[in-house]
Amino acid sequence: MIKPHRYCALGAEISSDLVLPELTVSESTSNALVQIQQGDHRQWPSLEPSPHSTPILQLAPQDWRLELEGIGWFRATGGERLEWQRWDDSVSDRDIRTFAVTSGLGALAIQRGALVLHGTALEREGEAILLLGHPAAGKSTLAWCLLQEGWHLLSSELVAVGSDGIVQPGMHQLKLWYDAAVTLELDYAQLPTVRKGLKRYALLTEELTCMPQPTPLRLIYALNRAKEKSGKEDDTEAEDEKEKISLKTSRNFSQTTALMRLRNQAFHARMYRGMDAEAQLFMQAAALARTVPLHALIVPDGIKAMAESLKKVDLMQPESMQQRKESKEEDASND
Amino acid sequence: MTDDHSYWYLASYPKSGNTWCRVFITELMRLAGDNPGEELNLNQDIETGAIASSRLWLDDQLGINSCDLSFSELDPMRGRAGASAWLFAEGERFHKVHDAFKSPDSRGRPVVSTTGCSGVVYILRHPEDVAVSLSHFFSWPLDRCVDSLLDPSAALVSGERFGGHQVRQYMGRWDQHVRSWADQTQLPVLIMRYEDMLSKGSEIFTELATFLGLPTDSKLIDQALENTSIDRLKKLEDNVDGFAEKPAGCERFFRSGRTGEGAEQLSIKQRKRLANGLSEAMNRFQYEGPGLD
Numbered sequence: 001m002i003k004p005h006r007y008c009a010l011g012a013e014i015s016s017d018l019v020l021p022e023l024t025v026s027e028s029t030s031n032a033l034v035q036i037q038q039g040d041h042r043q044w045p046s047l048e049p050s051p052h053s054t055p056i057l058q059l060a061p062q063d064w065r066l067e068l069e070g071i072g073w074f075r076a077t078g079g080e081r082l083e084w085q086r087w088d089d090s091v092s093d094r095d096i097r098t099f100a101v102t103s104g105l106g107a108l109a110i111q112r113g114a115l116v117l118h119g120t121a122l123e124r125e126g127e128a129i130l131l132l133g134h135p136a137a138g139k140s141t142l143a144w145c146l147l148q149e150g151w152h153l154l155s156s157e158l159v160a161v162g163s164d165g166i167v168q169p170g171m172h173q174l175k176l177w178y179d180a181a182v183t184l185e186l187d188y189a190q191l192p193t194v195r196k197g198l199k200r201y202a203l204l205t206e207e208l209t210c211m212p213q214p215t216p217l218r219l220i221y222a223l224n225r226a227k228e229k230s231g232k233e234d235d236t237e238a239e240d241e242k243e244k245i246s247l248k249t250s251r252n253f254s255q256t257t258a259l260m261r262l263r264n265q266a267f268h269a270r271m272y273r274g275m276d277a278e279a280q281l282f283m284q285a286a287a288l289a290r291t292v293p294l295h296a297l298i299v300p301d302g303i304k305a306m307a308e309s310l311k312k313v314d315l316m317q318p319e320s321m322q323q324r325k326e327s328k329e330e331d332a333s334n335d
Numbered sequence: 336m337t338d339d340h341s342y343w344y345l346a347s348y349p350k351s352g353n354t355w356c357r358v359f360i361t362e363l364m365r366l367a368g369d370n371p372g373e374e375l376n377l378n379q380d381i382e383t384g385a386i387a388s389s390r391l392w393l394d395d396q397l398g399i400n401s402c403d404l405s406f407s408e409l410d411p412m413r414g415r416a417g418a419s420a421w422l423f424a425e426g427e428r429f430h431k432v433h434d435a436f437k438s439p440d441s442r443g444r445p446v447v448s449t450t451g452c453s454g455v456v457y458i459l460r461h462p463e464d465v466a467v468s469l470s471h472f473f474s475w476p477l478d479r480c481v482d483s484l485l486d487p488s489a490a491l492v493s494g495e496r497f498g499g500h501q502v503r504q505y506m507g508r509w510d511q512h513v514r515s516w517a518d519q520t521q522l523p524v525l526i527m528r529y530e531d532m533l534s535k536g537s538e539i540f541t542e543l544a545t546f547l548g549l550p551t552d553s554k555l556i557d558q559a560l561e562n563t564s565i566d567r568l569k570k571l572e573d574n575v576d577g578f579a580e581k582p583a584g585c586e587r588f589f590r591s592g593r594t595g596e597g598a599e600q601l602s603i604k605q606r607k608r609l610a611n612g613l614s615e616a617m618n619r620f621q622y623e624g625p626g627l628d
Contacts, residue, residue, distance in 0.1 A: 055415040057398035066398055070408055103399045134391055135400045136498030157400065175402070178496035197405050199495045270395050 039083030052274030059274025079111035133223035438505035460529035463597020510616035565592035
């Protein structure tokens with residue numbers, strides 16, 4: 001029997017029959033809390049119908065199933081076990097782990113009682129920031145730019161925050177689209193694609209500086225892309241031009257607004273609802289909203305402008321980036 | 336939640352009157368409500384339902400990041416993404432769709448969920464006028480718009496090199512798009528021509544309200560039509576300092592709404608190309624071209 005691989009991610013020791021280069025290797029010899037292993041979906045007991053389930057995503061308390069046609073079946077149960085099965089022999093390990101280490105581990109972490117959010121967390125000088133945003137919001141591109149400025153990656157795509165406000169290391173991988181990779185002058189031809197045929201590239205630990213230690217969360221930013229002005233406005237003032245290429249933050253959101261933003265950024269609200277964990281989400285989001293400030297971060301449109309703007313600011317100092325017109329706070333919260 | 340979980344699609348090729356239709360529905364419901372106070376706010380009130388291609392909605396239904404799927408994996412899944420009566424929030428029951436009913440990647444399946452769906456309103460407009468409207472919306476030259484209407488692989492958000500808030504929406508040629516919805520048999524369909532919505536508003540919008548199970552009181556219909564005339568919509572767009580659905584670079588979303596602009600602005604050559612390529616569907620829906628040699 002092949003010895004399983006050991007990892008530590010989202011606050012759990014993991015034993016896996018799949019190689020998972022996205023996760024931090026663990027040297028621990030203690031029993032793993034989470035097992036990832038191949039299973040047979042035909043052996044899985046059927047679930048009670050749930051209003052939260054879809055044909056692709058089946059949910060029950062402490063039970064999460066995903067059926068991706070042409071890729072495979074996945075099941076997370078009891079916060080301890082993640083099973084996977086290929087659709088057929090053409091499906092690669094990379095295909096399986098793409099969904100196992102994101103949605104699968106996220107489901108397990110929710111079952112284990114963690115607050116799991118759509119976001120990317122980075123560390124600098126022992127403190128963490130969390131960038132919240134839905135897929136395609138620009139989190140990974142911004143994170144890559146921050147790594148060039150001395151930050152370390154704690155987790156991308158999904159972030160688990162403990163009740164003590166500690167961010168657990170998770171996915172040590174950034175996925176960049178072709179256009180972003182080219183603009184950032186990465187040698188994309190040398191990078192593996194996220195999955196075969198996709199023009200989306202995976203940057204793994206060897207290309208990244210990662211943080212393997214849990215880190216206290218200092219600030220949360222909700223990403224907003226600056227919208228281009230319509231043609232009818234006269235933007236000739238130099239100050240306005242400067243504003244368009246600057247990174248800006250809003251004032252600290254009220255606790256109520258912060259709570260709503262955190263709930264909206266839950267790692268798949270449907271999964272929380274379907275696994276009967278919505279009350280848990282609410283309590284944890286409320287606790288986080290009380291203890292960690294949340295600002296909107298308005299990012300210049302365009303990757304070059306974003307990268308340039310980062311050189312001029314310190315994300316640990318949101319006040320230094322605050323907008324001149326405070327009235328824009330409400331705009332910024334209008335996601 | 337109420338017991339009414341029914342939902343509809345408002346399907347169209349882009350720039351064919353879909354938004355006007357959504358605004359009308361919203362206004363009709365507002366006027367029929369208990370407290371039809373102030374006038375409509377375009378950026379707050381016309382949340383009739385998510386666009387069926389919304390990545391956020393799809394990701395929520397699928398429980399994954401859909402950016403990790405290829406088009407040929409995603410399109411067959413889209414129709415199964417939300418096949419439950421609970422998939423849409425209360426009050427958000429009218430969903431805009433610009434996709435063709437099926438895509439070359441969808442393995443013969445619809446790209447939208449049909450389970451629990453009450454029907455589809457398909458809105459079509461003279462392809463010459465669509466070309467002119469596309470030109471203003473996307474800031475494209477007219478030739479490119481004509482090419483797009485004749486392109487069997489035409490799609491919105493078709494790039495494979497970046498993510499986006501919406502997934503790729505395959506449309507195909509204009510006539511393929513029309514036929515895909517008009518001839519499908521899985522959903523009841525009401526076909527409305529934009530030109531008739533303009534020229535026979537009361538009659539056509541009463542048919543729409545009847546089809547959707549909305550109030551059909553003629554006074555309400557006429558008032559909603561008056562409140563959503565192109566001049567009123569232009570004013571409402573000014574009120575909100577730019578409609579949220581307007582792309583960057585496009586001066587205004589609600590521009591002219593007229594029919595016949597294509598015949599005025601396209602060259603004879605461009606009009607003949609459209610008429611040659613789309614003749615069958617144009618004839619079927621009584622759209623005249625320039626007269627072919």
